[in-house]
Amino acid sequence: MGDNIRRNMPLFPMGIVMSLTELSARQIRYYEEHDLVRPARTDGNRRLFSFNDVDRLLEIKEMIDQGVNMAGIKKVLQVANQQEAQQEATTESVVKKELSDEELRKLLKSELIQAGRFNRTSLRQGDMSRFFH
Amino acid sequence: MGDNIRRNMPLFPMGIVMSLTELSARQIRYYEEHDLVRPARTDGNRRLFSFNDVDRLLEIKEMIDQGVNMAGIKKVLQVANQQEAQQEATTESVVKKELSDEELRKLLKSELIQAGRFNRTSLRQGDMSRFFH
DNA sequence: ATATAATGTTAGGTTTTATTACATGAACTC
DNA sequence: GAGTTCATGTAATAAAACCTAACATTATAT
Numbered sequence: 105m106g107d108n109i110r111r112n113m114p115l116f117p118m119g120i121v122m123s124l125t126e127l128s129a130r131q132i133r134y135y136e137e138h139d140l141v142r143p144a145r146t147d148g149n150r151r152l153f154s155f156n157d158v159d160r161l162l163e164i165k166e167m168i169d170q171g172v173n174m175a176g177i178k179k180v181l182q183v184a185n186q187q188e189a190q191q192e193a194t195t196e197s198v199v200k201k202e203l204s205d206e207e208l209r210k211l212l213k214s215e216l217i218q219a220g221r222f223n224r225t226s227l228r229q230g231d232m233s234r235f236f237h
Numbered sequence: 238m239g240d241n242i243r244r245n246m247p248l249f250p251m252g253i254v255m256s257l258t259e260l261s262a263r264q265i266r267y268y269e270e271h272d273l274v275r276p277a278r279t280d281g282n283r284r285l286f287s288f289n290d291v292d293r294l295l296e297i298k299e300m301i302d303q304g305v306n307m308a309g310i311k312k313v314l315q316v317a318n319q320q321e322a323q324q325e326a327t328t329e330s331v332v333k334k335e336l337s338d339e340e341l342r343k344l345l346k347s348e349l350i351q352a353g354r355f356n357r358t359s360l361r362q363g364d365m366s367r368f369f370h
Numbered sequence: 371a372t373a374t375a376a377t378g379t380t381a382g383g384t385t386t387t388a389t390t391a392c393a394t395g396a397a398c399t400c
Numbered sequence: 401g402a403g404t405t406c407a408t409g410t411a412a413t414a415a416a417a418c419c420t421a422a423c424a425t426t427a428t429a430t
Binding site: 375377394398 | 403407410411413415417418419420423425428
Binding site: 117 | 378385
């Protein structure tokens with residue numbers, strides 16, 4: 105836990121996600137309509153995607169390319185989510201605290217600030233493998 | 238090597254970098270004027286910052302907060318760069334191939350695509366510690 | 371042959387960013 | 401103390417990126 109939070113930090117605007125996933129804006133918004141992704145929003149209503157969101161879009165694209173349709177993708181992601189939830193529930197029996205997105209961002213912002221202290225080659229964490237190989 | 242490339246992928250627009258660093262747009266642009274950061278640009282001339290750029294801005298902010306002025310920061314970063322260069326030169330004697338930013342993005346895009354293949358819990362690489370703790 | 375699903379395209383409006391110029395306060399210099 | 405310089409704020413204007421909504425298109429399934 106905690107790692108998940110970091111992967112959920114809203115960072116990327118539409119344009120970047122488009123080039124990262126090679127999906128059209130139309131597609132991405134369509135998938136959002138169907139609740140396959142739930143990007144955050146800025147105050148000005150612009151979408152902001154997290155690592156997890158991009159991750160998920162890449163999975164979706166993969167399935168699309170393999171001929172899976174919306175319904176199928178929904179099921180697959182549903183199952184995947186359940187598994188994740190179950191795993192978390194079993195490995196750690198922690199009560200999930202409800203945080204507003206705003207609170208979350210604030211929290212992480214300060215974490216980031218704290219982190220930026222010249223510890224350049226410090227311990228590595230956070231599985232960014234999907235993005236960086 | 239390769240890791241560096243990933244950290245240099247232009248990803249973040251001004252707004253995100255502002256909230257990530259708690260610096261004003263004016264400040265960030267000012268630091269760019271003074272060559273402390275060199276964000277990439279979109280076709281439409283918008284700045285795009287990489288992990289390394291944000292990283293660097295956090296260092297700059299740190300120094301600013303400690304009362305270091307532009308000149309001082311320049312020196313520090315200069316030295317840091319030299320050290321890095323030297324380390325790379327000694328540990329691996331690889332000829333640095335020149336790649337245009339465009340080529341770089343293309344390359345990484347395809348890497349990303351390739352990466353998005355359900356290997357969720359695969360090997361972790363890329364030191365994102367500055368951003369994720 | 372129609373209906374549905376997934377995506378493209380276009381239009382009009384809003385938000386975000388870029389550039390440039392001018393303003394301000396703090397720290398120095400003389 | 402008056403004048404510089406440094407670092408940042410603020411404002412105006414233009415352009416880019418993004419939003420929603422509507423309609424068009426293409427492929428699939430019934």
